Amino acid sequence: MKYKKVVVSKRGGPEVLRVSEEDLREPSPGEVRVRILATPVCLPDVQARYGKSPFRRSIPFVPGYAVIGVVDAIGREKRYANPNPSQFSVGDQVAALTIYGGYAEHIHLPKKQLIPVPAGLDLAEAAIVILNYMVAYQSLHRSARVQSGDKVLIIGASGGIGTAFLQLGQLAGLKMYGLASQSKHAILTEYGATPIDYRTQDFVEVLRLAEPNGLDAVFDGMGGDYVDRGISILGRGGVFVEYGNPLSLPGLLKLLGKTILTNLLPNGKKARVYGTTLSQFGRQPFLDDWAALFKLLAEGKIRPVIQDRFPILEASRANARLESGLVIGNLVLLAPELMHSSMA
Ligand SMILES: NC(=O)c1ccc[n+]([C@@H]2O[C@H](COP(=O)([O-])OP(=O)(O)OC[C@H]3O[C@@H](n4cnc5c(N)ncnc54)[C@H](OP(=O)(O)O)[C@@H]3O)[C@@H](O)[C@H]2O)c1
Numbered sequence: 001m002k003y004k005k006v007v008v009s010k011r012g013g014p015e016v017l018r019v020s021e022e023d024l025r026e027p028s029p030g031e032v033r034v035r036i037l038a039t040p041v042c043l044p045d046v047q048a049r050y051g052k053s054p055f056r057r058s059i060p061f062v063p064g065y066a067v068i069g070v071v072d073a074i075g076r077e078k079r080y081a082n083p084n085p086s087q088f089s090v091g092d093q094v095a096a097l098t099i100y101g102g103y104a105e106h107i108h109l110p111k112k113q114l115i116p117v118p119a120g121l122d123l124a125e126a127a128i129v130i131l132n133y134m135v136a137y138q139s140l141h142r143s144a145r146v147q148s149g150d151k152v153l154i155i156g157a158s159g160g161i162g163t164a165f166l167q168l169g170q171l172a173g174l175k176m177y178g179l180a181s182q183s184k185h186a187i188l189t190e191y192g193a194t195p196i197d198y199r200t201q202d203f204v205e206v207l208r209l210a211e212p213n214g215l216d217a218v219f220d221g222m223g224g225d226y227v228d229r230g231i232s233i234l235g236r237g238g239v240f241v242e243y244g245n246p247l248s249l250p251g252l253l254k255l256l257g258k259t260i261l262t263n264l265l266p267n268g269k270k271a272r273v274y275g276t277t278l279s280q281f282g283r284q285p286f287l288d289d290w291a292a293l294f295k296l297l298a299e300g301k302i303r304p305v306i307q308d309r310f311p312i313l314e315a316s317r318a319n320a321r322l323e324s325g326l327v328i329g330n331l332v333l334l335a336p337e338l339m340h341s342s343m344a
Contacts (some may be wrong), residue, residue: 003021004020004313005062006019009060011049011050011059013323017315017319024106026073026075029075030075030111032108032110033072034071035069035070036069036105036107037335037337038068039065039067040128040131040330040332041330041331041332041333042160042322043160044065045063045103048061052245054251057100062103063102064098064315064333065100066131067096067127067130068123071089092116094115094117095115095116095126095127095290097134105335115130118294122297124306124334124338125304127332129293129297132304133302135161135164135276136165138289139241139243140169140219141172142285143241144216144239146172150175151211153176153219154169154177154193154219155226157178157179158178158188158328159221162180162221163305167191170191177196178195180195182199184328204233208233214235214236215233217239217240218230218238220240221243222244223255227258228258231271236268239271240269240271241271242255242274243273255273306332309334310332311333315333
């Protein structure tokens with residue numbers, strides 16, 4: 001049996017994404033094979049394709065940071081390794097934070113990487129929760145430990161992670177400001193945030209006037225001079241959280257240097273670097289937070305903003321859309337059966 005995947009075989013724009021076909025192998029011991037139903041299209045996929053990362057992925061590779069799917073084959077238990085056989089069975093709905101490999105009809109994953117997904121969720125929305133809501137949720141509640149009434153700034157507020165911040169921030173009772181292009185301001189006001197057009201306004205000046213005692217937290221996914229400017233508008237006890245990809249090794253070292261310096265200075269300000277791959281909180285907090293987010297999704301308390309849905313093998317078109325800069329919220333790639341049900 002064969003399966004298809006979307007491969008980056010040279011650096012460049014969305015046009016370098018090509019569909020390729022290969023034999024579908026049986027899972028090795030300790031592995032599970034998952035038939036992918038949904039996978040988000042996010043900025044790290046684009047950055048990885050251009051090679052913008054301190055830890056560049058070598059070519060060829062399949063992008064796709066997170067998946068939701070169904071277990072369709074389970075490898076033998078590893079000899080000696082695991083006294084508890086897998087808790088997953090063929091047909092179970094599962095998710096995984098894959099970093100790479102999601103733009104495909106199937107993926108092979110170590111069993112220990114699987115996340116249980118409760119029944120009854122919209123799987124396109126659940127795919128968005130796995131990555132973008134996790135980044136926002138942990139930045140808010142584990143890195144910054146926000147409290148109701150805190151005054152916060154969200155940089156990049158109209159994007160995939162930005163809109164997750166808006167919804168989770170509203171649920172947490174925060175007073176929110178957000179940076180976004182003028183044409184995208186409506187989504188910020190919908191969730192109770194005050195929008196600032198970073199293209200025409202100096203947000204530091206605007207916020208110094210609006211909040212003379214400074215902010216309690218700033219969340220940034222853009223890096224560059226947003227780091228210094230974001231830290232400058234914190235009040236005493238305020239926390240700056242950087243979750244953006246630093247794009248290069250010098251960028252990463254500079255960010256770590258600024259973070260250390262901010263934490264050493266005696267002005268009460270703190271800086272944190274957040275990454276889903278840093279494993280700073282350990283595996284169990286991730287499982288707890290995914291479960292909490294799936295519960296919020298099931299209860300209708302969060303509702304990912306999905307601007308468009310594409311067939312998985314049309315990842316190139318979806319990437320071109322993301323790079324157009326016109327997207328509000330998220331894009332998601334779906335298997336044919338979910339495409340049909342979302343069009344019905
Ligand atoms: N730490 C982690 O584990 C992790 C995981 C996933 C993603 N990330 C990082 O998080 C960042 C955001 O990812 P995403 O998928 O949410 O991206 P996205 O959906 O493309 O959103 C990015 C947003 O940034 C805004 N923007 C673009 N240029 C800007 C600028 N110069 N100043 C201010 N805002 C600007 C855009 O909105 P406007 O049109 O309104 O400007 C866009 O909505 C990326 O750096 C990504 O690598 C980190």
